[in-house]
Amino acid sequence: MQPHRSPAAPFVEIRDLRKSYGRGKIPVLNGITDAMAKSDRLVIIGPSGGGKSTLLRCMMGLEDIDGGKIVLDGLNYIECQERGRTVIDRAVQRQVGMVFQHYTLFPHLTVLQNLILAPLKRNGERKPTAIARAEALLSRFGLAEKLKSYPSQLSGGQKQRVAIARALMLEPKLMLFDEVTSALDPELVAEVEAMISELANGGLPMVVVTHDMGFAKNIATKVLFCADGVVMESGDPQTFFSTPKIKRTQDFLAKILHGNKV
Amino acid sequence: MSDYSFDFYYVLSGFSRLLQGLVVSLELTALAIGIGTFSGFILALATSSPIRVLSIPARLFVEIFRCTPALIQIVWFFYCFPMLANVFWSPFTMAAIALTLNLTAFNSEAYRAAIQAVPAAHRDASVALGLSKWHQAVHVVFPQALRIASPVLVSNSISLFQQSSLVAVVSVEDLMYEGKMLAVETYRPIETFTTVALIYFGLSFPISQLVNRIERRNARLLA
Numbered sequence: 123m124q125p126h127r128s129p130a131a132p133f134v135e136i137r138d139l140r141k142s143y144g145r146g147k148i149p150v151l152n153g154i155t156d157a158m159a160k161s162d163r164l165v166i167i168g169p170s171g172g173g174k175s176t177l178l179r180c181m182m183g184l185e186d187i188d189g190g191k192i193v194l195d196g197l198n199y200i201e202c203q204e205r206g207r208t209v210i211d212r213a214v215q216r217q218v219g220m221v222f223q224h225y226t227l228f229p230h231l232t233v234l235q236n237l238i239l240a241p242l243k244r245n246g247e248r249k250p251t252a253i254a255r256a257e258a259l260l261s262r263f264g265l266a267e268k269l270k271s272y273p274s275q276l277s278g279g280q281k282q283r284v285a286i287a288r289a290l291m292l293e294p295k296l297m298l299f300d301e302v303t304s305a306l307d308p309e310l311v312a313e314v315e316a317m318i319s320e321l322a323n324g325g326l327p328m329v330v331v332t333h334d335m336g337f338a339k340n341i342a343t344k345v346l347f348c349a350d351g352v353v354m355e356s357g358d359p360q361t362f363f364s365t366p367k368i369k370r371t372q373d374f375l376a377k378i379l380h381g382n383k384v
Numbered sequence: 385m386s387d388y389s390f391d392f393y394y395v396l397s398g399f400s401r402l403l404q405g406l407v408v409s410l411e412l413t414a415l416a417i418g419i420g421t422f423s424g425f426i427l428a429l430a431t432s433s434p435i436r437v438l439s440i441p442a443r444l445f446v447e448i449f450r451c452t453p454a455l456i457q458i459v460w461f462f463y464c465f466p467m468l469a470n471v472f473w474s475p476f477t478m479a480a481i482a483l484t485l486n487l488t489a490f491n492s493e494a495y496r497a498a499i500q501a502v503p504a505a506h507r508d509a510s511v512a513l514g515l516s517k518w519h520q521a522v523h524v525v526f527p528q529a530l531r532i533a534s535p536v537l538v539s540n541s542i543s544l545f546q547q548s549s550l551v552a553v554v555s556v557e558d559l560m561y562e563g564k565m566l567a568v569e570t571y572r573p574i575e576t577f578t579t580v581a582l583i584y585f586g587l588s589f590p591i592s593q594l595v596n597r598i599e600r601r602n603a604r605l606l607a
Binding site: 179182183184212215216218219220222224226228229230239240243244272274285288289292 | 503505506508509511512513514515516519523524527528531604605606
């Protein structure tokens with residue numbers, strides 16, 4: 123039985139999440155605990171290898187976990203049970219959408235086919251309604267004329283925007299963005315960030331992993347600094363970026379903001 | 385250069401026999417391709433199956449056919465298999481079985497490699513989209529794998545057409561067999577075998593060009 127949700131309960135709750143690769147040999151997440159409200163846009167920053175992407179992948183249910191649990195909207199979503207078995211509630215998983223760093227559009231399908239595949243196959247939606255929704259979504263984001271294009275005919279920015287639209291077709295309650303602009307040419311970053319900002323303004327709860335501090339500042343209601351598989355520091359973006367508390371965060375921000383890639 | 389004077393008269397007079405032989409070669413090839421294109425896929429699924437009673441025999445099958453000469457395979461099915469299994473079918477049937485199994489094994493490897501070549505990120509994306517394993521396989525992995533495998537499948541098919549000439553050894557009256565007969569009868573081996581070679585080449589070359597086109601298209605589409 124799923125417990126009922128109390129009004130004060132956070133939208134997403136991560137409790138002592140642990141994950142290691144190679145049969146426990148390489149720990150990646152060493153007990154992450156955090157919570158976000160429905161109105162939150164959580165931005166995760168931190169050095170490479172600090173566990174940001176792994177955390178996001180766990181939140182999508184792409185990884186088995188070694189300990190802890192994730193609760194979404196009061197429902198048990200992912201839990202590590204006794205004997206280390208990861209249990210994922212597939213119905214809850216369906217409420218989460220994710221966009222990846224490297225374009226994961228299916229190259230053999232057109233833009234439209236990419237968008238309607240899951241609604242048709244997973245949800246059994248009727249084709250005309252799915253097509254209508256896809257067309258509406260694509261024109262909303264200025265991609266209407268790309269409907270019949272194949273992914274290989276799109277720019278990197280367009281590919282990412284289509285990938286976001288594809289995730290939105292399933293009307294997720296929570297969106298995860300894993301370094302979605304990291305693989306893009308600099309001049310293409312803005313259009314993708316603008317699209318995410320628009321969704322943020324529309325009130326879509328999201329978790330964003332990014333290296334772009336400007337974007338992080340603009341979009342975040344809460345910032346998490348992850349390193350060594352733990353949350354080193356978290357706070358509202360104002361305080362976090364102006365007066366970071368711990369040395370590690372200060373050093374990281376100093377490096378990033380002075381243009382040195384970490 | 386030797387001062388050999390070419391005389392194609394006898395070859396041309398026996399050309400209809402070569403064409404009859406060619407029909408047999410093409411029948412064998414078509415049969416092997418028709419079956420081997422599908423059975424290779426099924427075998428590929430078996431080789432990569434987590435169920436070991438499926439995967440171990442499947443891999444063994446593939447390795448046996450990859451690691452023995454096609455000539456031995458044909459000869460074995462012609463001489464040994466009938467005695468062991470106590471069935472006596474026509475040379476054409478035995479040759480067709482050997483060639484089909486051979487192509488199945490090679491196509492299986494093409495499919496297996498192609499399935500592995502589909503980016504793992506697409507599996508992640510499929511999970512994120514909530515697609516079931518079945519939908520993932522049918523709508524995401526297999527269609528891409530088929531495209532990736534297609535140049536290899538075509539080139540395996542061309543190879544098989546060449547290797548079908550080996551069946552002449554077990555008295556299947558294919559193009560090679562008729563050529564051999566004609567060469568002996570006319571005392572014109574140079575003209576005859578050159579003609580036979582040109583026929584094999586003339587049919588294979590356009591198809592091998594197709595392979596290049598598919599590869600270019602794949603490079604564009606699957607980038």
